[in-house]
Amino acid sequence: MDENLVSYAAIFLVIYLITKKVFDKFQKLPPTPFPTLPILGHLYLLRNPGQIHRCLAKVADRYGPVVQLWLGSRRTLLVSSASAAEDCLQHNDIIFANRPRLLGGKIIAYDNTTILWASYGPLWRNHRRIAATEILSVQRLHLLADEVRSLVKRINDESASSQSPTGGNDGVEIKPALVELTYNVMMRMIAGKKMESEEGKRFKMILKELLAIGGAFSAGDFFPFFKYLGLNKRFETRCKAVFLKLDKFFQDLVDEQRGKLVDDGNMKRNNAKKKNLIQVLLGLQETDPAYATDDIIKGLAQILLLTGTETSSSTMEWATTLLLINPDIHDKARKEIDEKVGHDRLIEEQDLQHLPYLHCIINETLRMFPVAPILPPHESSEDCVVGGYNIPKGTMLFLNLWAIHNDPKVWDEPNKFKPERFENVKGDRVGYKFMPFGSGRRACPGENMATRVVGLALGTLIQCFDWESAEEEIDLKETAAVSMWKANPLRAKFKPRKQMIDIISQI
Protein backbone atom coordinates (compact mmCIF):
# COMPACT_ATOMS: atom_id res chain seq x y z
CA MET A 1 0.00 0.00 0.00
CA ASP A 2 2.77 2.39 1.02
CA GLU A 3 4.74 1.51 -2.08
CA ASN A 4 1.67 2.23 -4.20
CA LEU A 5 1.26 5.60 -2.56
CA VAL A 6 4.88 6.54 -3.29
CA SER A 7 4.52 5.44 -6.91
CA TYR A 8 1.30 7.46 -7.35
CA ALA A 9 2.96 10.50 -5.80
CA ALA A 10 6.00 10.14 -8.08
CA ILE A 11 3.79 9.77 -11.19
CA PHE A 12 1.70 12.75 -10.13
CA LEU A 13 4.85 14.86 -9.59
CA VAL A 14 6.29 13.94 -13.01
CA ILE A 15 2.97 14.69 -14.76
CA TYR A 16 2.69 17.98 -12.86
CA LEU A 17 6.23 19.05 -13.80
CA ILE A 18 5.83 18.12 -17.47
CA THR A 19 2.42 19.83 -17.73
CA LYS A 20 3.76 22.91 -16.00
CA LYS A 21 6.79 23.09 -18.30
CA VAL A 22 4.60 22.71 -21.40
CA PHE A 23 2.11 25.22 -20.03
CA ASP A 24 4.86 27.77 -19.20
CA LYS A 25 6.34 27.30 -22.66
CA PHE A 26 2.93 27.74 -24.23
CA GLN A 27 2.44 30.94 -22.25
CA LYS A 28 6.02 32.02 -23.14
CA LEU A 29 6.94 32.51 -19.49
CA PRO A 30 10.64 32.84 -18.56
CA PRO A 31 12.58 29.74 -17.41
CA THR A 32 12.20 28.80 -13.75
CA PRO A 33 14.92 27.13 -11.65
CA PHE A 34 14.29 23.60 -10.51
CA PRO A 35 12.95 22.79 -7.96
CA THR A 36 10.10 25.14 -7.11
CA LEU A 37 9.43 23.98 -3.56
CA PRO A 38 5.86 23.84 -2.29
CA ILE A 39 5.02 27.03 -0.36
CA LEU A 40 8.66 28.24 -0.26
CA GLY A 41 9.10 28.42 -4.03
CA HIS A 42 12.69 29.57 -4.67
CA LEU A 43 13.34 31.27 -1.34
CA TYR A 44 16.09 28.70 -0.75
CA LEU A 45 18.11 30.57 -3.41
CA LEU A 46 18.39 33.59 -1.08
CA ARG A 47 20.10 31.69 1.71
CA ASN A 48 23.13 34.00 2.03
CA PRO A 49 21.56 37.32 3.10
CA GLY A 50 24.62 39.61 2.73
CA GLN A 51 25.45 38.19 -0.72
CA ILE A 52 22.08 37.85 -2.44
CA HIS A 53 23.42 39.65 -5.55
CA ARG A 54 26.07 36.93 -5.93
CA CYS A 55 23.60 34.07 -5.30
CA LEU A 56 21.25 35.49 -7.93
CA ALA A 57 24.11 36.05 -10.41
CA LYS A 58 24.76 32.29 -10.18
CA VAL A 59 21.09 31.61 -10.96
CA ALA A 60 21.43 33.79 -14.08
CA ASP A 61 24.63 31.95 -15.12
CA ARG A 62 22.63 28.73 -15.08
CA TYR A 63 19.18 29.76 -16.36
CA GLY A 64 19.83 32.90 -18.40
CA PRO A 65 19.37 36.66 -18.01
CA VAL A 66 15.56 36.54 -17.66
CA VAL A 67 14.32 34.13 -15.01
CA GLN A 68 11.02 33.69 -13.22
CA LEU A 69 11.22 32.99 -9.49
CA TRP A 70 8.57 32.26 -6.93
CA LEU A 71 9.50 33.91 -3.63
CA GLY A 72 6.83 32.30 -1.50
CA SER A 73 3.65 33.38 -3.24
CA ARG A 74 5.26 36.33 -5.05
CA ARG A 75 5.96 35.96 -8.74
CA THR A 76 9.34 37.61 -9.28
CA LEU A 77 11.27 38.45 -12.43
CA LEU A 78 15.04 38.26 -12.11
CA VAL A 79 16.82 40.34 -14.75
CA SER A 80 20.61 40.16 -15.15
CA SER A 81 21.55 41.53 -18.59
CA ALA A 82 21.78 44.99 -20.12
CA SER A 83 19.29 44.25 -22.92
CA ALA A 84 16.67 42.80 -20.56
CA ALA A 85 17.24 45.80 -18.25
CA GLU A 86 16.56 48.07 -21.23
CA ASP A 87 13.28 46.20 -21.83
CA CYS A 88 12.23 46.86 -18.22
CA LEU A 89 13.48 50.41 -17.72
CA GLN A 90 12.99 51.86 -21.18
CA HIS A 91 10.49 49.91 -23.29
CA ASN A 92 8.29 49.14 -20.25
CA ASP A 93 9.38 52.08 -18.09
CA ILE A 94 5.91 53.17 -16.96
CA ILE A 95 4.71 49.59 -16.49
CA PHE A 96 7.62 48.88 -14.12
CA ALA A 97 7.50 52.28 -12.36
CA ASN A 98 5.49 50.82 -9.46
CA ARG A 99 6.95 49.45 -6.24
CA PRO A 100 5.53 46.39 -4.48
CA ARG A 101 3.65 47.14 -1.27
CA LEU A 102 5.82 45.63 1.44
CA LEU A 103 5.08 45.34 5.12
CA GLY A 104 8.16 47.33 6.16
CA GLY A 105 7.14 50.13 3.78
CA LYS A 106 3.65 50.12 5.27
CA ILE A 107 4.94 50.59 8.81
CA ILE A 108 8.10 52.66 8.38
CA ALA A 109 7.36 54.57 5.16
CA TYR A 110 4.00 56.04 6.24
CA ASP A 111 1.88 53.42 4.47
CA ASN A 112 4.12 53.41 1.38
CA THR A 113 3.58 57.11 0.73
CA THR A 114 7.26 58.21 0.69
CA ILE A 115 9.13 59.04 -2.52
CA LEU A 116 10.96 55.69 -2.48
CA TRP A 117 7.96 53.45 -1.78
CA ALA A 118 4.99 55.31 -3.33
CA SER A 119 3.46 53.75 -6.41
CA TYR A 120 3.71 55.55 -9.73
CA GLY A 121 1.04 58.28 -9.72
CA PRO A 122 0.30 61.91 -8.75
CA LEU A 123 1.62 61.63 -5.17
CA TRP A 124 4.95 60.21 -6.28
CA ARG A 125 5.22 62.79 -9.11
CA ASN A 126 4.68 65.60 -6.60
CA HIS A 127 7.44 64.20 -4.37
CA ARG A 128 9.86 64.00 -7.31
CA ARG A 129 9.10 67.57 -8.40
CA ILE A 130 9.68 68.91 -4.92
CA ALA A 131 12.84 66.88 -4.41
CA ALA A 132 14.23 68.12 -7.75
CA THR A 133 13.48 71.80 -7.23
CA GLU A 134 13.85 72.20 -3.51
CA ILE A 135 16.62 69.98 -2.35
CA LEU A 136 18.71 68.60 -5.13
CA SER A 137 19.03 71.81 -7.08
CA VAL A 138 22.48 73.26 -7.61
CA GLN A 139 21.79 76.41 -5.58
CA ARG A 140 21.44 74.35 -2.41
CA LEU A 141 24.86 72.84 -2.83
CA HIS A 142 26.85 75.93 -1.81
CA LEU A 143 27.20 74.49 1.68
CA LEU A 144 29.04 71.46 0.35
CA ALA A 145 32.45 73.20 0.23
CA ASP A 146 32.02 74.19 3.87
CA GLU A 147 31.36 70.59 4.91
CA VAL A 148 34.32 69.28 2.90
CA ARG A 149 36.60 71.70 4.77
CA SER A 150 35.26 70.27 8.05
CA LEU A 151 36.06 66.77 6.74
CA VAL A 152 39.67 67.77 6.03
CA LYS A 153 39.99 69.26 9.51
CA ARG A 154 38.51 66.18 11.18
CA ILE A 155 40.78 63.76 9.27
CA ASN A 156 43.79 65.95 10.01
CA ASP A 157 43.01 66.17 13.74
CA GLU A 158 42.21 62.46 14.10
CA SER A 159 45.36 61.50 12.18
CA ALA A 160 47.51 63.68 14.43
CA SER A 161 46.04 62.08 17.56
CA SER A 162 46.36 58.54 16.16
CA GLN A 163 50.14 59.05 16.05
CA SER A 164 51.61 57.64 19.27
CA PRO A 165 54.74 59.24 20.83
CA THR A 166 56.66 56.00 20.13
CA GLY A 167 56.06 56.41 16.42
CA GLY A 168 53.20 53.87 16.08
CA ASN A 169 50.10 54.83 14.12
CA ASP A 170 46.81 52.94 14.12
CA GLY A 171 45.37 55.16 11.42
CA VAL A 172 41.87 56.53 11.22
CA GLU A 173 38.61 54.71 10.49
CA ILE A 174 37.42 56.85 7.63
CA LYS A 175 33.74 55.92 7.30
CA PRO A 176 32.43 57.86 10.38
CA ALA A 177 33.99 61.08 9.05
CA LEU A 178 32.44 60.48 5.61
CA VAL A 179 29.05 59.73 7.13
CA GLU A 180 29.24 62.95 9.16
CA LEU A 181 29.95 64.86 5.95
CA THR A 182 26.95 63.44 4.10
CA TYR A 183 24.64 63.74 7.16
CA ASN A 184 25.53 67.38 7.55
CA VAL A 185 25.06 68.21 3.88
CA MET A 186 21.63 66.54 3.91
CA MET A 187 20.53 67.94 7.27
CA ARG A 188 21.46 71.47 6.28
CA MET A 189 19.32 71.12 3.18
CA ILE A 190 16.44 69.46 4.98
CA ALA A 191 16.34 71.43 8.23
CA GLY A 192 18.93 74.18 7.81
CA LYS A 193 21.22 72.87 10.51
CA LYS A 194 24.08 70.52 11.17
CA MET A 195 23.68 67.33 13.12
CA GLU A 196 24.31 68.71 16.60
CA SER A 197 26.05 66.04 18.61
CA GLU A 198 23.07 64.84 20.68
CA GLU A 199 20.73 64.91 17.69
CA GLY A 200 23.32 63.20 15.49
CA LYS A 201 23.82 60.46 18.07
CA ARG A 202 20.06 59.99 18.35
CA PHE A 203 19.68 59.59 14.59
CA LYS A 204 22.64 57.21 14.34
CA MET A 205 21.14 55.00 17.07
CA ILE A 206 17.82 54.86 15.22
CA LEU A 207 19.62 54.10 11.96
CA LYS A 208 21.47 51.21 13.64
CA GLU A 209 18.18 49.75 14.85
CA LEU A 210 16.68 50.18 11.39
CA LEU A 211 19.60 48.37 9.72
CA ALA A 212 19.43 45.60 12.36
CA ILE A 213 15.92 44.76 11.16
CA GLY A 214 17.59 43.56 7.94
CA GLY A 215 16.62 44.21 4.32
CA ALA A 216 13.41 45.63 2.91
CA PHE A 217 11.56 42.29 3.13
CA SER A 218 9.93 40.28 5.88
CA ALA A 219 8.58 36.71 5.71
CA GLY A 220 5.05 38.14 5.68
CA ASP A 221 5.79 39.70 2.27
CA PHE A 222 6.20 36.23 0.80
CA PHE A 223 3.56 34.36 2.81
CA PRO A 224 0.40 36.45 3.16
CA PHE A 225 -1.13 33.79 5.46
CA PHE A 226 1.49 34.73 8.11
CA LYS A 227 -0.59 37.81 8.81
CA TYR A 228 -3.68 35.79 9.67
CA LEU A 229 -1.75 33.35 11.84
CA GLY A 230 0.00 36.19 13.67
CA LEU A 231 3.43 34.83 12.61
CA ASN A 232 4.75 38.22 11.59
CA LYS A 233 4.23 39.80 14.99
CA ARG A 234 7.91 39.94 15.95
CA PHE A 235 8.90 41.77 12.75
CA GLU A 236 5.96 44.16 13.05
CA THR A 237 6.76 44.96 16.68
CA ARG A 238 10.40 45.74 15.85
CA CYS A 239 9.41 47.88 12.86
CA LYS A 240 6.83 49.79 14.88
CA ALA A 241 9.35 50.48 17.67
CA VAL A 242 11.87 51.92 15.18
CA PHE A 243 9.15 53.81 13.34
CA LEU A 244 7.99 55.54 16.54
CA LYS A 245 11.54 56.78 17.18
CA LEU A 246 12.03 57.90 13.56
CA ASP A 247 8.67 59.62 13.52
CA LYS A 248 9.41 61.47 16.77
CA PHE A 249 12.82 62.54 15.44
CA PHE A 250 11.30 64.08 12.31
CA GLN A 251 8.25 65.49 14.10
CA ASP A 252 10.63 67.37 16.42
CA LEU A 253 12.40 68.81 13.36
CA VAL A 254 9.09 69.82 11.74
CA ASP A 255 7.83 71.46 14.94
CA GLU A 256 11.10 73.29 15.39
CA GLN A 257 10.99 74.67 11.84
CA ARG A 258 7.31 75.58 12.23
CA GLY A 259 8.25 77.58 15.34
CA LYS A 260 11.07 79.30 13.48
CA LEU A 261 8.77 80.32 10.64
CA VAL A 262 6.37 81.88 13.13
CA ASP A 263 9.24 83.71 14.88
CA ASP A 264 10.74 85.00 11.62
CA GLY A 265 7.40 86.19 10.26
CA ASN A 266 6.18 86.35 6.71
CA MET A 267 9.14 88.28 5.32
CA LYS A 268 11.38 85.25 5.49
CA ARG A 269 8.59 82.98 4.24
CA ASN A 270 8.73 84.77 0.94
CA ASN A 271 12.47 84.42 0.58
CA ALA A 272 12.54 81.02 -1.12
CA LYS A 273 16.31 80.79 -1.42
CA LYS A 274 16.87 80.90 2.32
CA LYS A 275 14.27 78.30 3.18
CA ASN A 276 15.17 74.72 3.94
CA LEU A 277 13.10 71.77 2.65
CA ILE A 278 10.89 71.50 5.73
CA GLN A 279 10.14 75.22 5.64
CA VAL A 280 9.24 75.05 1.94
CA LEU A 281 6.88 72.15 2.65
CA LEU A 282 5.34 73.96 5.63
CA GLY A 283 4.66 76.88 3.28
CA LEU A 284 2.98 74.44 0.93
CA GLN A 285 0.89 73.16 3.85
CA GLU A 286 -0.92 76.47 3.79
CA THR A 287 -1.65 76.46 0.04
CA ASP A 288 -2.08 72.70 -0.49
CA PRO A 289 -2.98 71.16 2.90
CA ALA A 290 -4.31 67.97 1.31
CA TYR A 291 -0.84 67.13 -0.06
CA ALA A 292 1.62 68.62 2.41
CA THR A 293 0.49 66.91 5.62
CA ASP A 294 2.97 66.47 8.48
CA ASP A 295 3.31 62.77 7.57
CA ILE A 296 4.21 63.61 3.97
CA ILE A 297 6.82 66.15 5.14
CA LYS A 298 8.33 63.69 7.63
CA GLY A 299 8.32 60.90 5.02
CA LEU A 300 10.15 62.99 2.44
CA ALA A 301 12.72 64.20 4.97
CA GLN A 302 13.19 60.63 6.27
CA ILE A 303 13.84 59.08 2.86
CA LEU A 304 16.15 61.85 1.67
CA LEU A 305 18.21 61.61 4.84
CA LEU A 306 18.35 57.82 4.68
CA THR A 307 19.11 57.57 0.95
CA GLY A 308 21.42 60.58 0.87
CA THR A 309 23.89 59.64 3.61
CA GLU A 310 24.82 55.95 3.45
CA THR A 311 24.99 55.83 -0.37
CA SER A 312 27.58 58.57 -0.93
CA SER A 313 29.67 57.76 2.15
CA SER A 314 29.89 54.05 1.22
CA THR A 315 30.96 54.96 -2.32
CA MET A 316 33.73 57.18 -0.93
CA GLU A 317 34.94 54.42 1.41
CA TRP A 318 35.10 51.97 -1.53
CA ALA A 319 36.94 54.52 -3.70
CA THR A 320 39.48 55.23 -0.93
CA THR A 321 40.01 51.48 -0.47
CA LEU A 322 40.52 50.88 -4.20
CA LEU A 323 42.98 53.79 -4.46
CA LEU A 324 45.01 52.45 -1.53
CA ILE A 325 45.24 49.09 -3.27
CA ASN A 326 46.15 50.79 -6.57
CA PRO A 327 48.71 53.52 -5.78
CA ASP A 328 49.47 54.15 -9.50
CA ILE A 329 45.87 55.16 -10.08
CA HIS A 330 45.92 57.36 -6.97
CA ASP A 331 49.08 59.09 -8.25
CA LYS A 332 47.57 59.65 -11.69
CA ALA A 333 44.51 61.28 -10.09
CA ARG A 334 46.71 63.47 -7.91
CA LYS A 335 48.77 64.56 -10.94
CA GLU A 336 45.58 65.67 -12.66
CA ILE A 337 44.51 67.66 -9.58
CA ASP A 338 47.96 69.25 -9.17
CA GLU A 339 47.97 70.31 -12.82
CA LYS A 340 44.43 71.66 -12.95
CA VAL A 341 44.03 73.10 -9.43
CA GLY A 342 47.52 73.43 -7.92
CA HIS A 343 48.43 73.85 -4.27
CA ASP A 344 47.32 77.39 -3.48
CA ARG A 345 43.69 76.59 -2.81
CA LEU A 346 41.36 73.66 -2.22
CA ILE A 347 39.44 72.08 -5.10
CA GLU A 348 36.15 73.83 -5.77
CA GLU A 349 33.00 72.50 -7.37
CA GLN A 350 33.72 74.30 -10.66
CA ASP A 351 37.00 72.33 -10.91
CA LEU A 352 35.22 68.97 -11.10
CA GLN A 353 34.40 69.39 -14.79
CA HIS A 354 38.14 69.71 -15.49
CA LEU A 355 39.03 66.52 -13.60
CA PRO A 356 37.87 63.73 -15.94
CA TYR A 357 40.15 61.07 -14.46
CA LEU A 358 38.71 61.63 -10.99
CA HIS A 359 35.30 61.12 -12.53
CA CYS A 360 36.48 57.85 -14.16
CA ILE A 361 37.61 56.66 -10.71
CA ILE A 362 34.17 57.33 -9.26
CA ASN A 363 32.45 55.55 -12.15
CA GLU A 364 34.74 52.54 -11.88
CA THR A 365 34.10 52.36 -8.12
CA LEU A 366 30.34 52.42 -8.75
CA ARG A 367 30.72 49.75 -11.44
CA MET A 368 32.48 47.33 -9.10
CA PHE A 369 30.52 48.23 -5.99
CA PRO A 370 27.13 49.67 -6.94
CA VAL A 371 25.41 51.04 -3.84
CA ALA A 372 22.20 49.22 -4.77
CA PRO A 373 23.53 45.85 -6.08
CA ILE A 374 19.91 44.83 -6.70
CA LEU A 375 17.67 47.79 -7.49
CA PRO A 376 14.97 48.42 -4.91
CA PRO A 377 12.13 46.20 -6.18
CA HIS A 378 9.84 47.48 -8.93
CA GLU A 379 6.48 45.90 -9.83
CA SER A 380 4.65 45.63 -13.15
CA SER A 381 1.23 47.30 -13.37
CA GLU A 382 0.28 45.54 -16.65
CA ASP A 383 1.21 42.47 -18.68
CA CYS A 384 4.34 43.13 -20.77
CA VAL A 385 7.20 41.46 -22.64
CA VAL A 386 10.81 41.23 -21.39
CA GLY A 387 13.53 39.45 -23.37
CA GLY A 388 10.82 37.87 -25.55
CA TYR A 389 8.99 36.38 -22.54
CA ASN A 390 5.51 37.28 -21.34
CA ILE A 391 5.49 38.90 -17.90
CA PRO A 392 2.14 38.99 -16.11
CA LYS A 393 0.84 42.07 -14.31
CA GLY A 394 1.81 42.24 -10.62
CA THR A 395 5.26 40.65 -11.10
CA MET A 396 7.97 41.95 -8.77
CA LEU A 397 11.21 42.93 -10.53
CA PHE A 398 14.67 42.14 -9.12
CA LEU A 399 17.20 43.84 -11.40
CA ASN A 400 20.69 42.57 -10.54
CA LEU A 401 22.80 45.65 -11.25
CA TRP A 402 25.87 44.06 -9.69
CA ALA A 403 25.66 41.10 -12.11
CA ILE A 404 25.39 43.45 -15.12
CA HIS A 405 28.27 45.66 -13.89
CA ASN A 406 30.50 42.64 -13.29
CA ASP A 407 29.56 40.49 -16.29
CA PRO A 408 32.75 39.13 -17.95
CA LYS A 409 30.89 38.95 -21.28
CA VAL A 410 30.45 42.72 -21.19
CA TRP A 411 33.43 43.97 -19.18
CA ASP A 412 37.01 42.97 -19.82
CA GLU A 413 38.53 41.69 -16.50
CA PRO A 414 35.59 42.91 -14.39
CA ASN A 415 37.40 42.19 -11.10
CA LYS A 416 40.15 44.68 -11.98
CA PHE A 417 39.94 48.33 -10.98
CA LYS A 418 40.55 50.11 -14.31
CA PRO A 419 39.17 53.69 -14.36
CA GLU A 420 40.59 54.07 -17.89
CA ARG A 421 37.66 52.06 -19.25
CA PHE A 422 35.49 55.11 -18.61
CA GLU A 423 37.74 57.54 -20.50
CA ASN A 424 35.81 59.21 -23.33
CA VAL A 425 32.50 58.18 -21.78
CA LYS A 426 30.19 61.14 -21.48
CA GLY A 427 27.93 61.32 -18.40
CA ASP A 428 27.31 58.70 -15.75
CA ARG A 429 25.76 55.96 -17.87
CA VAL A 430 26.95 53.46 -20.45
CA GLY A 431 23.70 52.37 -22.02
CA TYR A 432 22.17 49.76 -19.76
CA LYS A 433 25.41 48.00 -18.94
CA PHE A 434 26.46 50.67 -16.43
CA MET A 435 23.72 52.54 -14.58
CA PRO A 436 24.63 52.88 -10.89
CA PHE A 437 21.78 55.35 -10.37
CA GLY A 438 19.18 53.23 -12.15
CA SER A 439 17.37 54.47 -15.24
CA GLY A 440 13.98 55.70 -16.37
CA ARG A 441 11.28 57.26 -14.23
CA ARG A 442 12.44 55.71 -10.97
CA ALA A 443 16.12 56.61 -11.49
CA CYS A 444 17.86 58.22 -8.54
CA PRO A 445 16.93 61.90 -8.16
CA GLY A 446 20.11 62.48 -6.12
CA GLU A 447 22.57 61.55 -8.89
CA ASN A 448 23.75 65.08 -9.58
CA MET A 449 24.23 65.82 -5.93
CA ALA A 450 25.93 62.49 -5.17
CA THR A 451 28.52 62.89 -7.95
CA ARG A 452 29.38 66.36 -6.69
CA VAL A 453 29.64 65.32 -3.04
CA VAL A 454 31.76 62.26 -3.82
CA GLY A 455 33.89 64.13 -6.40
CA LEU A 456 34.64 67.10 -4.18
CA ALA A 457 35.33 65.10 -1.01
CA LEU A 458 37.45 62.42 -2.69
CA GLY A 459 39.35 64.98 -4.79
CA THR A 460 40.08 67.10 -1.71
CA LEU A 461 41.40 64.12 0.27
CA ILE A 462 43.69 63.21 -2.65
CA GLN A 463 44.84 66.83 -2.92
CA CYS A 464 45.52 67.35 0.80
CA PHE A 465 46.91 64.10 2.21
CA ASP A 466 49.43 61.37 1.61
CA TRP A 467 47.62 58.09 2.27
CA GLU A 468 48.78 54.75 3.53
CA SER A 469 46.87 51.69 4.63
CA ALA A 470 46.86 50.97 8.38
CA GLU A 471 46.22 47.28 7.68
CA GLU A 472 48.62 44.66 6.41
CA GLU A 473 46.17 43.47 3.83
CA ILE A 474 43.17 45.42 2.62
CA ASP A 475 40.16 43.27 1.84
CA LEU A 476 37.31 44.00 -0.54
CA LYS A 477 34.61 41.97 1.22
CA GLU A 478 31.17 43.44 0.81
CA THR A 479 27.93 42.97 2.65
CA ALA A 480 24.59 43.99 1.26
CA ALA A 481 21.08 44.52 2.56
CA VAL A 482 19.19 47.43 1.04
CA SER A 483 22.56 48.92 0.08
CA MET A 484 26.06 47.46 -0.18
CA TRP A 485 28.90 48.50 2.08
CA LYS A 486 32.40 47.36 3.01
CA ALA A 487 32.11 44.50 5.50
CA ASN A 488 35.28 45.46 7.38
CA PRO A 489 35.67 49.22 7.86
CA LEU A 490 38.77 50.72 6.27
CA ARG A 491 41.52 52.16 8.47
CA ALA A 492 44.09 54.39 6.80
CA LYS A 493 46.90 56.77 7.77
CA PHE A 494 46.60 60.30 6.42
CA LYS A 495 49.52 62.73 6.50
CA PRO A 496 49.12 66.32 5.27
CA ARG A 497 51.11 66.91 2.09
CA LYS A 498 53.96 69.39 2.50
CA GLN A 499 52.55 71.64 -0.23
CA MET A 500 49.16 71.78 1.48
CA ILE A 501 50.12 72.26 5.15
CA ASP A 502 49.49 76.04 5.10
CA ILE A 503 46.08 75.68 3.51
CA ILE A 504 45.05 72.90 5.91
CA SER A 505 46.22 74.85 8.95
CA GLN A 506 43.99 77.78 7.92
CA ILE A 507 40.80 75.69 8.01
Ligand code: HEM
Ligand atom coordinates in the same frame (compact mmCIF):
# COMPACT_ATOMS: atom_id res chain seq x y z
C1 HEM B 1 26.52 57.35 -4.82
C2 HEM B 1 25.34 57.74 -4.46
C3 HEM B 1 24.01 57.18 -4.89
C4 HEM B 1 23.72 56.08 -5.65
C5 HEM B 1 24.69 55.12 -6.32
C6 HEM B 1 22.28 56.00 -5.75
C7 HEM B 1 21.60 55.02 -6.46
C8 HEM B 1 20.23 54.89 -6.48
C9 HEM B 1 19.52 53.82 -7.13
C10 HEM B 1 20.17 52.67 -7.90
C11 HEM B 1 18.19 54.01 -6.93
C12 HEM B 1 17.04 53.10 -7.35
C13 HEM B 1 16.59 53.33 -8.76
C14 HEM B 1 15.47 52.37 -9.13
O1 HEM B 1 14.69 51.95 -8.27
O2 HEM B 1 15.36 52.01 -10.30
C15 HEM B 1 18.06 55.22 -6.15
C16 HEM B 1 16.84 55.75 -5.75
C17 HEM B 1 16.73 56.89 -5.00
N1 HEM B 1 17.76 57.70 -4.57
FE1 HEM B 1 19.73 57.44 -4.90
N2 HEM B 1 21.73 57.03 -5.06
C18 HEM B 1 22.75 57.78 -4.52
C19 HEM B 1 22.62 58.94 -3.78
C20 HEM B 1 21.44 59.56 -3.48
C21 HEM B 1 21.30 60.83 -2.81
C22 HEM B 1 22.46 61.71 -2.39
C23 HEM B 1 19.96 61.06 -2.68
C24 HEM B 1 19.23 62.22 -2.07
C25 HEM B 1 19.70 63.26 -1.61
C26 HEM B 1 19.27 59.93 -3.25
C27 HEM B 1 17.89 59.80 -3.28
C28 HEM B 1 17.22 58.74 -3.86
C29 HEM B 1 15.76 58.58 -3.82
C30 HEM B 1 14.79 59.53 -3.13
C31 HEM B 1 15.47 57.43 -4.54
C32 HEM B 1 14.08 56.83 -4.80
C33 HEM B 1 13.55 57.32 -6.15
C34 HEM B 1 12.17 56.78 -6.50
O3 HEM B 1 11.80 55.69 -6.07
O4 HEM B 1 11.47 57.47 -7.25
N3 HEM B 1 20.19 59.04 -3.74
N4 HEM B 1 19.30 55.74 -5.90
